Every structure is written in C-alpha cells, then in structure tokens.
Amino acid sequence: MHAVVVTEYGSSDVLSWQEVPDPEPGPGQIRIAVRAAGVGPTDLHIRAGHLQGPFPLPTPGVLGFEAAGTVDALGAGVDGVAIGDDVAVLLPGLGGYAERVLADTWVAKPPNVSWEAAAAFPASAEAAVAGLVQLDVRVGDHLLLFGGGGSVGSIALQLAVARGATVVAVGREHSRATIEELGATFVPSDEPLLDAVRARTDRVDAVLDAVGLGDLGPAVELAGGTDRVVTLTGAAAKDGVHLLASGPHRAPGALDETMPLLAAGELRLRSRTTFPMREAAAAHAALETAGPHDKVVLVVD
Structure with missing residues (x-):
C-alpha cells in the first residue's frame, strides 16, 4: 500500500507519497481500506515538530487521527462489524494518511x-x-465558547444547544453567520471580552476554549473561577485552567452519539475542501496560508 510519510520534522515539503507495508490488525482492531481522511490543525503542528512531547513521530511516520473507509480485515475478538x-x-494514535489504517474506535457510516x-x-x-462532558454542560447553563465556527467548536455549539444550554460564542467576523445559524449569540473576537460578553449575557457558567487562546484570564473572571473552564491546548492550560482530558475513555460514546445526528441532518459540519491523498503536502501548505479555511479532507483515488 501507499501512505503519506513524514521522514523528518519541517515544512509541508517533508510529506511524501511512499510505498509502506500493509498494517495487520491486532486484538480488538479493524483494518479499513481508506476512502477519505481528515486533516486537522494538530497534524500540522506534529509535522512541524511543535508537539514532539505528546505526539512523538516514528521514523518514518504517518499523520492523521480520523478516516473513513471499508473494513477489509478484523483482529481477534472483534465483533459487531x-x-x-x-x-x-478514530485512530488510536496517528496513521490516517494511508490507503489502509488500523483502528479500535469506529462507527458505521x-x-x-x-x-x-x-x-x-x-x-x-x-x-x-x-469537552462538554468534562464541563458537565446541562440544561440552563450559559456556555462561553471560543472558536464556535471551527471544526470542534461548531459541533460543541450544536450539542450544547441541543442539551438546553445558552451559548455565547466568540469568533472572527467571517464566522458570525455560521455561529448565529447554529443557535448561539456571536461575540466578535476583536472586542474587549469582558464588556462584550456582559453586554450579551447576564452570567457565564462554563467556558470551552476550542481554539487555544493564550490568555483565558478574562474568561476565568466571567466564569467566577477555573472550576468549569476547559481548553483544548496546553498553551492555554495555565493558572488553574483545565486541559481537556486525554486518553481513550474520555468520551467513549462520542461517535455513536454524533453519527446518527449527522445522518439525520441534525448536525452540521464545516464546509470542506478535498485534495487527493498523494497531494497532502499541498493540502498542508494551503492550510498554512493566512485567512479562513474549510475543513480539509484527503481522498484516495
């Protein structure tokens, strides 16, 4: 099979389409013939060498946390598929930019x-x-959300609204229409946060930072402390702010909960741009240009 391989840390030029051995599923794993694979911001940081601690890359390494395809092999003990x-x-580590991948977390398409x-x-x-589980977002809560127009933030926004929470979402102007259509109150990110949020809601019960802000001090003040303030990135996890929990069991039913909503048209995803998988380097380069971006997906020819 072929995969997009990283042989060293660096710019998008370090990605190359190479022949690699087929992976064999172990106990509890399935193997899929990949039709498409998602590209996330974390992939770019891993490739550049910014996350060598939490995500060490084997040599050679293959990026990608998510994919979709057809099951073509089963490991021992697998049932229900x-x-x-x-x-x-959802991949246990990396490996999504390949013609075949192994996974231990899946949902029927x-x-x-x-x-x-x-x-x-x-x-x-x-x-x-x-994030919503860690914050214990429930009916009647007022959630302050950073990044409501992004891939994680837009899904969190919709799920929070469906749970009966009121959402105030901070974002750039280009995401205003999306955020408002999804049921949240929009706050421009270029306005002073304390005054802008207080002008739109009388309280903040919980804060979810889905973009990795460097300074969550004003948000902590709005929430009255750090007890229910969670960020997705380590850069913002300071001064008592909680980093999103890691590990395979933090949200074990997430795909089973969200795929039916997606199929029923009750969950809206960001618009997408596709690249052939062999052109992953061009996809990364495009994502690193300035300005707003669609979600990028690599497709297998």
Missing part, C-alpha cells in the same frame, strides 16, 4: 453520509463531546 462494512474511525463528511468529523466530534 464485518468485512465489507463502511465505517468512520450510513449510506447518506458522504465519505468526505464521515472522515471529517470523528476527531472533532470526540473532542467536542469530551
């Missing part, structure tokens, strides 16, 4: 969900559900 089934998968959509949502949906 069969060879030939179409699935979306309904026929009306495209390959691109199925590959675009697993990592974001799992992070969004995990």
Whole structure:
C-alpha cells in the first residue's frame, strides 16, 4: 500500500507519497481500506515538530487521527462489524494518511453520509463531546465558547444547544453567520471580552476554549473561577485552567452519539475542501496560508 510519510520534522515539503507495508490488525482492531481522511490543525503542528512531547513521530511516520473507509480485515475478538462494512474511525494514535489504517474506535457510516463528511468529523466530534462532558454542560447553563465556527467548536455549539444550554460564542467576523445559524449569540473576537460578553449575557457558567487562546484570564473572571473552564491546548492550560482530558475513555460514546445526528441532518459540519491523498503536502501548505479555511479532507483515488 501507499501512505503519506513524514521522514523528518519541517515544512509541508517533508510529506511524501511512499510505498509502506500493509498494517495487520491486532486484538480488538479493524483494518479499513481508506476512502477519505481528515486533516486537522494538530497534524500540522506534529509535522512541524511543535508537539514532539505528546505526539512523538516514528521514523518514518504517518499523520492523521480520523478516516473513513471499508473494513477489509478484523483482529481477534472483534465483533459487531464485518468485512465489507463502511465505517468512520478514530485512530488510536496517528496513521490516517494511508490507503489502509488500523483502528479500535469506529462507527458505521450510513449510506447518506458522504465519505468526505464521515472522515471529517470523528476527531472533532470526540473532542467536542469530551469537552462538554468534562464541563458537565446541562440544561440552563450559559456556555462561553471560543472558536464556535471551527471544526470542534461548531459541533460543541450544536450539542450544547441541543442539551438546553445558552451559548455565547466568540469568533472572527467571517464566522458570525455560521455561529448565529447554529443557535448561539456571536461575540466578535476583536472586542474587549469582558464588556462584550456582559453586554450579551447576564452570567457565564462554563467556558470551552476550542481554539487555544493564550490568555483565558478574562474568561476565568466571567466564569467566577477555573472550576468549569476547559481548553483544548496546553498553551492555554495555565493558572488553574483545565486541559481537556486525554486518553481513550474520555468520551467513549462520542461517535455513536454524533453519527446518527449527522445522518439525520441534525448536525452540521464545516464546509470542506478535498485534495487527493498523494497531494497532502499541498493540502498542508494551503492550510498554512493566512485567512479562513474549510475543513480539509484527503481522498484516495
């Protein structure tokens, strides 16, 4: 098979399309023939060498946390899925930019969900559900959300609204229409946060930072402390702010919860741009240009 391989840390030029051995599923794993794989911001940071601590890259390494395809092999002890089934998968480590991948977390792909959509949502949906679970967002809560127009933030916004929470979402102007259509009150990110939020809600019960702000001090002040303030990135996890929990069991039912909503049209994903998987370097380069971006998905020819 072929995969997009990283042989050293660096710019997008370090990504190359190479022949690699087929992976063999171990106990509890499935192998899929990949039709599409999602590209996330974390992939770019891993490739550049910014996350060598939490995400060390083997040599050679293959990026990618999410994919969709057809099951073509089963490991020992796997049940509830069969060879030939179409699935979306969340990968236990990396490896999504390849023609075949191994996974131990999957959900059936309904026929009306495209390959691109199925590959675009697993990592974001799992992070969004995990954030809401860690914050214990419930009916009547007022949630302050940073990044409501992004992949994780837009899903968290919709799920929070569905749970009966009131959401105030901070974002750039280009995301205003999306945030408001999804049911949140929009706060421009270029306005002073304390005054802007207080002008739109009388309280903040919980804060979810889905973009990795460097300074969450004003948000902590609005929430009255750090007890219910969670960020997705280590850069903002300081002064008592909680980092989103890690590990395979932080949101074990996330894909089973969100895939039916996606299939029913009750969960909206960001618009997508596709690249052939062999052109992953061009996809990374495009994401690193200035300005707003669609979710990027790599598709196998």
